[in-house]
Amino acid sequence: MDLGITGRTALVLGAGGGLGRAIALALAREGVRVALGDINDAALAETAAAIAAEGGQAKALTWNLADLDAIDGHVRAIEADLGPVDILINNTGGPPPTPAAGQDAALWRKHFDAMVLSVIAITDRVLPGMRQRGFGRIITSTSSGVVAPIANLGLSNALRLTLVGWSKTLAREVGRDGVTTNIVLPGRVATDRIQFLDRARAEREGRSLEAVAAESTGSIPLGRYGRPEEYADVVTFLASVRASYITGSVVRVDGGLIASI
Numbered sequence: 001m002d003l004g005i006t007g008r009t010a011l012v013l014g015a016g017g018g019l020g021r022a023i024a025l026a027l028a029r030e031g032v033r034v035a036l037g038d039i040n041d042a043a044l045a046e047t048a049a050a051i052a053a054e055g056g057q058a059k060a061l062t063w064n065l066a067d068l069d070a071i072d073g074h075v076r077a078i079e080a081d082l083g084p085v086d087i088l089i090n091n092t093g094g095p096p097p098t099p100a101a102g103q104d105a106a107l108w109r110k111h112f113d114a115m116v117l118s119v120i121a122i123t124d125r126v127l128p129g130m131r132q133r134g135f136g137r138i139i140t141s142t143s144s145g146v147v148a149p150i151a152n153l154g155l156s157n158a159l160r161l162t163l164v165g166w167s168k169t170l171a172r173e174v175g176r177d178g179v180t181t182n183i184v185l186p187g188r189v190a191t192d193r194i195q196f197l198d199r200a201r202a203e204r205e206g207r208s209l210e211a212v213a214a215e216s217t218g219s220i221p222l223g224r225y226g227r228p229e230e231y232a233d234v235v236t237f238l239a240s241v242r243a244s245y246i247t248g249s250v251v252r253v254d255g256g257l258i259a260s261i
Helices: 016-030 041-053 068-081 105-133 153-179 192-205 209-220 228-238
Strands: 007-013 033-038 060-063 087-090 134-140 179-185 250-254
Touching: 007 016, 007 068, 007 105, 016 033, 016 041, 016 228, 033 041, 041 060, 060 068, 060 192, 068 105, 087 105, 087 250, 105 153, 105 179, 134 153, 134 228, 153 179, 179 228, 192 209, 228 250
Parallel strands: 007 033, 007 087, 033 060, 087 134, 134 179, 179 250
Antiparallel strands: none
16 A cells, blocks of 8 residues: 655654654655654664665654754754655653652653643644645654553653643644644553553562563453554554544554553
């Protein structure tokens, strides 16, 4: 199937590893020029090298999402080297595991700026060009916690849910301009983040990591963690012309984990 995005330009945030790297590689394989944003220089270089090894084109930018003043300069550099951004993948790191109650206001502000306000500001920077050209894809990766809040992930559950309301509202505003905006939420996908959360739970409960992982996969109807590539394939489809009638949606890639309809 021709996804119709060869020659387009994408910006993938959090592209240094895990889901972001898998998405960047999947888009590059479809002939998309990919700008890679991440705070980790070494991880960025690995992603860029992996894309180059397959004949793709990538531009790596060291990007601290909490620094809103850096957005315009980064986007200008992308436009100069790769062209205007047609596809935006909003993928941010997660906050530390915490209860919802008793967290310092400064902690809430820090992660709101990095996880929510940065996404909104970057989108606002590239959106006018998308609307003018009549094509745009804004895809925001969140968490299964926006549907079924996850214990001890109070900050993540709350902040990521903010992006769901924003994305749904935005979809109604820009749809007639050829721009779609969707939320994609991973269940338990085998990344460093899920390993970190399993390890934190094992330490908190005084159990072995193997026992926690076995219990976790046992709750998934498919009986295993997802692969980053499986998640990336869904995101890449949503970025394509084939998905032009999908907007304002929350798409689950969770192996059937979430019990609600």
